[in-house]
Amino acid sequence: MLSRNATTNLNRRQSAMRRLRRRNASASMLYCRTNGCASFLVPDQTAGSATCPVCGYTRRLPRTN
Ligand SMILES: [Zn+2]
Numbered sequence: 001m002l003s004r005n006a007t008t009n010l011n012r013r014q015s016a017m018r019r020l021r022r023r024n025a026s027a028s029m030l031y032c033r034t035n036g037c038a039s040f041l042v043p044d045q046t047a048g049s050a051t052c053p054v055c056g057y058t059r060r061l062p063r064t065n
Contacts, residue, residue, distance in 0.1 A: 032057055 032052040041050035
């Protein structure tokens with residue numbers, strides 16, 4: 001019984017970590033990273049792209065709707 005609880009807790013923790021990682025992945029979409037640029041892109045929904053205010057790099061945004 002004790003081991004079953006431990007397994008359930010582990011599974012729960014792993015799914016939580018997976019969820020967290022997925023959220024981080026979508027957040028990193030807006031992280032510039034161009035030539036070591038440590039800025040975040042500013043999304044422009046009407047243009048369907050995101051632009052970095054520091055280096056001017058523009059990345060197309062995936063359609064969410
Ligand atoms: Zn940049």
